Amino acid sequence: MSGLISRDELEHQLREEYGLLLTTRQLAEVLGRTPAGLRWTLANPSDSRTLALRDCLTRVGGRTYFAASDIAAILAGVESG
Numbered sequence: 001m002s003g004l005i006s007r008d009e010l011e012h013q014l015r016e017e018y019g020l021l022l023t024t025r026q027l028a029e030v031l032g033r034t035p036a037g038l039r040w041t042l043a044n045p046s047d048s049r050t051l052a053l054r055d056c057l058t059r060v061g062g063r064t065y066f067a068a069s070d071i072a073a074i075l076a077g078v079e080s081g
Contacts, residue, residue: 011072021058021065030071049074 005013018026028038045051056070 005076007072007076010076011069014068014072018068020068022068022071024064024066027053027066027071 014022014030018030022030024038025035028035031038033041041050042054042057045054052074053066053071056066056074058065058067
């Protein structure tokens with residue numbers, strides 16, 4: 001066993017903990033970042049994963065959300081969409 005978590009397992013864990021959509025604060029918590037640090041990183045992407053995170057954000061009523069399924073795919077290294 002490789003010890004790596006699959007995309008489906010990660011998505012299940014994210015949905016159990018946070019629901020279908022994660023806020024910037026929640027995503028920062030998952031990534032071990034501060035919300036301000038995450039916002040800066042998304043505004044100044046330096047790699048493909050950061051670009052993928054920025055591309056999957058959704059704004060609803062002035063708030064930013066990230067789909068748990070997209071986050072799981074990015075963190076597991078799977079191309080989404």
